[in-house]
Amino acid sequence: MHHASSWRKALRDLTSPLGWQDVLPEYVFYRGVEYADEGRVISWSLQDGVICGVVRGAADYRVLLHVDDVERSRCSCPYGGPCKHMVAVALHVARETRLDGIRAGQPLDLDARLGVIADGEVPSYVAEVMAARPDVSLLVRAARFVHTAPARWAHGVSLSTLEQEARALLLAADAIAQGDAAITVRRDAPPPVNVTYTDAGWASAERLIQAFAEALAGAAPAAIAPYAVCEFRRLVARFGDDVPDDYSYRHRALFRALAAPLATAVKRIGELGEAAVDAWRAWSLAKLSEAACAEEALVALSALQGGWLDAHHLRAACERIVAFDDFPRPPGLDGCVPHVPWIPRPLATLIEENWREMIDFALQVGDLAAADEIARMRPVADREADMRLAEAAMNALQWAIAESSLKRTATRLSSADVWAMLAHVMDRQGKSDGATSCLREAFLCDPTGDRRDAWLARLPRGARRDAVVQCAHLLLNHRQIAAACDLLLHEGCVHDAWRALEAGLQGAEMWSPGPGLEGVMARLAAEDADRLVQLVARVALEAIGLRGRDAYRRACRWLAALHNGLTAAGRGAAWDEVRAVVALESRSLPALRDELRAAGLLP
Ligand SMILES: [Zn+2]
Numbered sequence: 001m002h003h004a005s006s007w008r009k010a011l012r013d014l015t016s017p018l019g020w021q022d023v024l025p026e027y028v029f030y031r032g033v034e035y036a037d038e039g040r041v042i043s044w045s046l047q048d049g050v051i052c053g054v055v056r057g058a059a060d061y062r063v064l065l066h067v068d069d070v071e072r073s074r075c076s077c078p079y080g081g082p083c084k085h086m087v088a089v090a091l092h093v094a095r096e097t098r099l100d101g102i103r104a105g106q107p108l109d110l111d112a113r114l115g116v117i118a119d120g121e122v123p124s125y126v127a128e129v130m131a132a133r134p135d136v137s138l139l140v141r142a143a144r145f146v147h148t149a150p151a152r153w154a155h156g157v158s159l160s161t162l163e164q165e166a167r168a169l170l171l172a173a174d175a176i177a178q179g180d181a182a183i184t185v186r187r188d189a190p191p192p193v194n195v196t197y198t199d200a201g202w203a204s205a206e207r208l209i210q211a212f213a214e215a216l217a218g219a220a221p222a223a224i225a226p227y228a229v230c231e232f233r234r235l236v237a238r239f240g241d242d243v244p245d246d247y248s249y250r251h252r253a254l255f256r257a258l259a260a261p262l263a264t265a266v267k268r269i270g271e272l273g274e275a276a277v278d279a280w281r282a283w284s285l286a287k288l289s290e291a292a293c294a295e296e297a298l299v300a301l302s303a304l305q306g307g308w309l310d311a312h313h314l315r316a317a318c319e320r321i322v323a324f325d326d327f328p329r330p331p332g333l334d335g336c337v338p339h340v341p342w343i344p345r346p347l348a349t350l351i352e353e354n355w356r357e358m359i360d361f362a363l364q365v366g367d368l369a370a371a372d373e374i375a376r377m378r379p380v381a382d383r384e385a386d387m388r389l390a391e392a393a394m395n396a397l398q399w400a401i402a403e404s405s406l407k408r409t410a411t412r413l414s415s416a417d418v419w420a421m422l423a424h425v426m427d428r429q430g431k432s433d434g435a436t437s438c439l440r441e442a443f444l445c446d447p448t449g450d451r452r453d454a455w456l457a458r459l460p461r462g463a464r465r466d467a468v469v470q471c472a473h474l475l476l477n478h479r480q481i482a483a484a485c486d487l488l489l490h491e492g493c494v495h496d497a498w499r500a501l502e503a504g505l506q507g508a509e510m511w512s513p514g515p516g517l518e519g520v521m522a523r524l525a526a527e528d529a530d531r532l533v534q535l536v537a538r539v540a541l542e543a544i545g546l547r548g549r550d551a552y553r554r555a556c557r558w559l560a561a562l563h564n565g566l567t568a569a570g571r572g573a574a575w576d577e578v579r580a581v582v583a584l585e586s587r588s589l590p591a592l593r594d595e596l597r598a599a600g601l602l603p
Pocket residue numbers: 061075076077078079083084085086
């Protein structure tokens with residue numbers, strides 16, 4: 001003989017992949033879900049705790065599902081071992097039995113027993129759902145009842161009327177919450193209109209709350225969840241206030257039992273506005289921590305898709321839990337996470353498993369400190385998440401968080417963006433040396449990119465000049481003379497640009513000028529054509545001095561760059577001198593003459 005509630009619990013476990021995790025792969029579970037959704041379970045019956053179902057697949061397969069011990073289950077399909085047909089049966093039966101109490105038993109006329117829900121009393125989307133779902137309809141009525149009963153009584157509604165309403169409510173709630181359980185309500189039971197903390201009154205309250213919780217966790221459709229959650233909260237609050245000492249243990253036990261449905265409910269209200277979610281989760285946590293069930297509180301938190309980690313509330317909850325000494329201390333509190341001493345271990349485990357969602361959620365609700373903590377505690381690095389966190393922190397002027405997340409990213413991958421962002425952060429913190437060196441790294445990663453000006457624009461004048469000079473040095477080291485000079489000229493550092501050109505041209509007879517140099521030469525020629533001629537002509541003559549076609553060719557390229565630069569700056573006259581010198585050289589060097597002609601430098 002199976003106890004109805006334990007049987008239901010076992011069945012309910014089988015509606016989630018966790019219930020099957022040891023016996024079949026998750027994808028098989030989801031195939032089973034599809035089967036159930038497609039209505040492939042064509043019949044089922046229950047005998048001695050075993051469900052016999054027929055599932056339509058390639059053929060009709062017969063399933064014997066032992067809900068208490070799945071591994072003893074059998075299916076006539078060729079798969080062998082636990083299969084999708086079993087999952088389909090479990091889901092199908094779980095779904096059907098939830099409403100069976102109403103469908104199969106005598107129909108509950110909720111309007112007659114509990115009064116009509118008037119037009120406009122609930123939002124229209126709630127009314128629509130109520131029309132199709134007796135469980136939801138009950139939920140709303142129950143909420144209304146609990147809410148209004150004391151006032152109605154005070155205004156003359158008879159106690160027997162309220163008693164009838166309450167009993168109908170309980171009957172319906174029981175029927176919905178445990179569709180397969182026998183319902184026994186003693187006729188002489190005291191009416192649960194007011195919470196009068198008698199054992200029977202308490203039992204009624206418990207039952208009603210549980211019914212709500214179950215409806216909320218399982219059956220209420222998504223559209224109703226926000227509304228239902230709100231009413232549920234009021235209901236629980238009513239039963240939770242000022243509990244006499246005699247009942248405090250039961251009170252805590254009740255809330256402990258509520259943890260799972262609460263967690264599910266919290267999870268379902270993701271579509272609510274931020275403020276509502278906030279209020280709800282704060283309340284849930286307060287309730288759960290009152291009940292001294294740290295683990296449940298943490299599970300409820302993690303059920304926000306690993307979501308919410310409000311440092312303040314969590315710490316308060318943990319402190320409260322630790323302060324209870326008449327209650328078994330949850331094993332999770334024995335050791336603590338070193339980095340965040342007040343986060344008990346179970347949460348660390350949750351972070352390990354859900355850090356991605358948790359960081360997203362924390363960012364979504366703007367709890368940057370929490371996001372940062374989670375990021376530090378997570379088992380693997382994640383550049384994307386760190387960048388998003390850093391950006392959010394920068395927007396919020398939380399420089400320390402931005403810096404720490406960027407550093408995490410930077411140690412893994414030194415991209416220009418990371419360094420530029422880090423430079424920005426350092427700069428805002430007044431660490432101009434740090435900012436400069438980060439920017440230098442950024443330049444190193446991408447010395448000539450279009451983002452350069454944007455990076456520079458972020459630096460204050462003092463740090464900016466230093467950064468530019470340092471970067472120019474780096475560019476010169478990479479023999480990017482044009483980029484170095486261009487950068488310095490762009491920043492108005494003409495003097496430094498000349499020095500860079502001088503330094504860059506050391507040994508330049510050994511190589512040819514790179515692209516972009518002509519523009520630089522044009523600008524420098526406009527400043528001081530003679531000085532430019534001196535510098536570049538020397539390179540050309542040194543190249544010629546090396547002798548050989550290759551050297552002549554290099555010399556010609558330097559000369560061509562100089563020529564074009566001078567011409568562009570309108571200093572063609574300065575070129576004539578150079579040409580005269582080179583022409584003289586070429587008299588005794590026919591190969592040089594050929595090259596100069598080929599480059600268009602001699603007629
Ligand atoms: Zn099968």
